[in-house]
Amino acid sequence: MTYSADFRDQVVKNIKQKDMSIRQACVFYNISKTTLQRWLKDPSIKLTRNKPPSKIPDEALLKDIEQYPDDYMYERAQRFNCSKSGIEAALKRLGIYSKPQNQVRDCDG
Template identity: 50%
Template sequence: MTYPIILRKKVLKALEQGMSVRTAAKLYDISPTTIINWKKDISIKPIVRTPRKISNDALKQDITDYPDAYYYERAARLSCSKSGIEAAMKRLGYTRKKKS
């Protein structure tokens, strides 16, 4: 969770006035480790997400070419894991095969 800079400054000001880290943590419902990290660096760091390994276009093409394929077969063709295929298909709105 990203805490606003105003809250960070408020907590650090309370520490400067003599409040202990544990007391501040309980009062503001924040982890003591988080407060200690704020003492070192108060800036908000951006959350960097790695790009997805499975291309949406490649997966859609694979689904079109092989509609009855199992997850492990798709994973082998797209060189990724079975669980990665499951997550990518869920992300695109595809459900697993159903028996008719």
């Protein structure tokens, strides 16, 4: 949830002018201490996160899935030189949540 810039300015101004402590302001305005400390440091609204780009290219991962459809995530992680959780996140980003299940085969010979 993002608070408006007016609300942020009002809270910061009240703390500085009324000698209100951070704890009192948090209780009065029903906000967390961490949020208020962040506003005191920089009250501007952040519109985007500073998230680094993905290490795993989407096209390369899709090609790897086509070439090795039965491999486990840790095996893909070794090929891409990343962690298993990185592969999981990339698959989730692509909308692939699990490996396709193998169909049951008749073993009567």
